[in-house]
Amino acid sequence: MLSYELILEASERLRKRVRRTELIPSHHFSARLGFPLLFKCENLQRTGAFKIRGALNFMTSQSREALRRGVITASAGNHAQGVAYAADLLTVPAVIYMPEQTPLLKVFETRDLGAEVILTGRNFDEAYLAARAAEGERGMLFVHPFDDPLVMAGQGTIGLEILEELPDVANILVPVGGGGLIAGVATAVKETHPHVRIIAVESVAAPSLHYSLKHGAILESPVKATLADGIAVKKPGMNTFPIMKRLVDDSVLVEEEEIALAIVALLERTKLLVEGAGAVTLAALLNGRVPGIRGKTVCLLSGGNTDVKTIATVVERGLLAAGRYLKLRVELEDLPGSLARLAADIAATRSNIFHITHERRSLTLPLGRSEVLLELETRGPEHIRKVIEELGVKGYLLSAPR
Numbered sequence: 001m002l003s004y005e006l007i008l009e010a011s012e013r014l015r016k017r018v019r020r021t022e023l024i025p026s027h028h029f030s031a032r033l034g035f036p037l038l039f040k041c042e043n044l045q046r047t048g049a050f051k052i053r054g055a056l057n058f059m060t061s062q063s064r065e066a067l068r069r070g071v072i073t074a075s076a077g078n079h080a081q082g083v084a085y086a087a088d089l090l091t092v093p094a095v096i097y098m099p100e101q102t103p104l105l106k107v108f109e110t111r112d113l114g115a116e117v118i119l120t121g122r123n124f125d126e127a128y129l130a131a132r133a134a135e136g137e138r139g140m141l142f143v144h145p146f147d148d149p150l151v152m153a154g155q156g157t158i159g160l161e162i163l164e165e166l167p168d169v170a171n172i173l174v175p176v177g178g179g180g181l182i183a184g185v186a187t188a189v190k191e192t193h194p195h196v197r198i199i200a201v202e203s204v205a206a207p208s209l210h211y212s213l214k215h216g217a218i219l220e221s222p223v224k225a226t227l228a229d230g231i232a233v234k235k236p237g238m239n240t241f242p243i244m245k246r247l248v249d250d251s252v253l254v255e256e257e258e259i260a261l262a263i264v265a266l267l268e269r270t271k272l273l274v275e276g277a278g279a280v281t282l283a284a285l286l287n288g289r290v291p292g293i294r295g296k297t298v299c300l301l302s303g304g305n306t307d308v309k310t311i312a313t314v315v316e317r318g319l320l321a322a323g324r325y326l327k328l329r330v331e332l333e334d335l336p337g338s339l340a341r342l343a344a345d346i347a348a349t350r351s352n353i354f355h356i357t358h359e360r361r362s363l364t365l366p367l368g369r370s371e372v373l374l375e376l377e378t379r380g381p382e383h384i385r386k387v388i389e390e391l392g393v394k395g396y397l398l399s400a401p402r
Helices: 004-014 027-033 051-060 078-090 104-112 124-138 149-165 180-192 208-215 240-247 256-270 276-286 308-321 338-348 381-393
Strands: 023-025 037-041 071-074 094-098 116-119 171-175 197-203 250-254 297-301 325-333 352-359 369-377 397-399
Touching: 004 051, 004 149, 004 180, 023 149, 027 037, 027 256, 027 276, 037 149, 051 078, 051 149, 071 078, 071 124, 078 094, 078 104, 094 104, 094 124, 104 116, 149 180, 171 180, 171 276, 180 197, 180 240, 197 208, 197 276, 208 240, 208 250, 250 256, 250 276, 256 276, 256 308, 276 297, 308 325, 325 338, 325 381, 338 352, 338 369, 338 381, 381 397
Parallel strands: 037 297, 071 094, 094 116, 171 197, 171 297, 197 250
Antiparallel strands: 023 037, 325 369, 325 397, 352 369
16 A cells, blocks of 8 residues: 555655656746746656656566566556666566557667567557456556555655655646656655645546546546657556545646647747657646646656657647748649749748649649648748738638648
């Protein structure tokens, strides 16, 4: 059973084995939101996420006999690297079941740490069932990603670190999947600072805790594709849920576009690379999801493991959501100089052509017409309206790309 004493023991056990991550104040976001905002940067942790704390605390608490045949687990990525790192440190074998759509960076880094990776299932829950089925066959020790007291205690050391550096903290926002992180942090914080407000944040694509708390019982929610793949879990843990029900003060949901915007904002304003699951906390604040916020507030950035392909997609999506990126289809007369005039008219709007495709041979085009697909860099929603208005006044036929 999770207790404050168990978290204190974990803190001593992990003191020289994990990074004490930075608590960074953000002047930009503090001014924008109207209260002091700080980031607890677990994206800078060894293995790039908080999960190393729980995995290492669990495994270093076991006997050599229990670890003799190795460990096995399921993970959407970050727990996998935590377990693989701990297994390498303790020189024991590790087998990790991961969903087929896990970002490649997380797969490669887990394998680089020496673990055997098996890709199976469409999501974490399917990978989890496969891992539990293989547990007995292999005779390995299962390391639960969140629903174990020792794992929760390891994650709870984050709460101790926040209080040591910021004893007058008023609010802590925590990303939630299965609940191991927030259960540990809430237990650590509420023991000595019961007035601190603990706020759970999930994606609307995986809202299991939000609806479970509303109904007072564990509910399973369908999981959709989400940028926050690290917290895409169908239901809270049996052990984590009672703790969350007792200690979590509020639960909020954020949209996919809001997560993308938060990732881009963190890159631009703080120079921090944060994955979708880690950025949900800032997304909640930027979009007014948490009413009544006052006093010093901490956003827990739980991880930063994302690959280049995902970053490119997220940045484009974030720029679209922010109104700084416009895609247009323009129909032109197929005459010499038509494309040059279009480019000059776009330049006059002070927008920048990022990408252009000129199609003159298409069965869908009337004779004597051509099609131009444009991707423009803009300064925001008002600038987009001006660009469309000015091009329309000049007689261009505009539409969204098909």
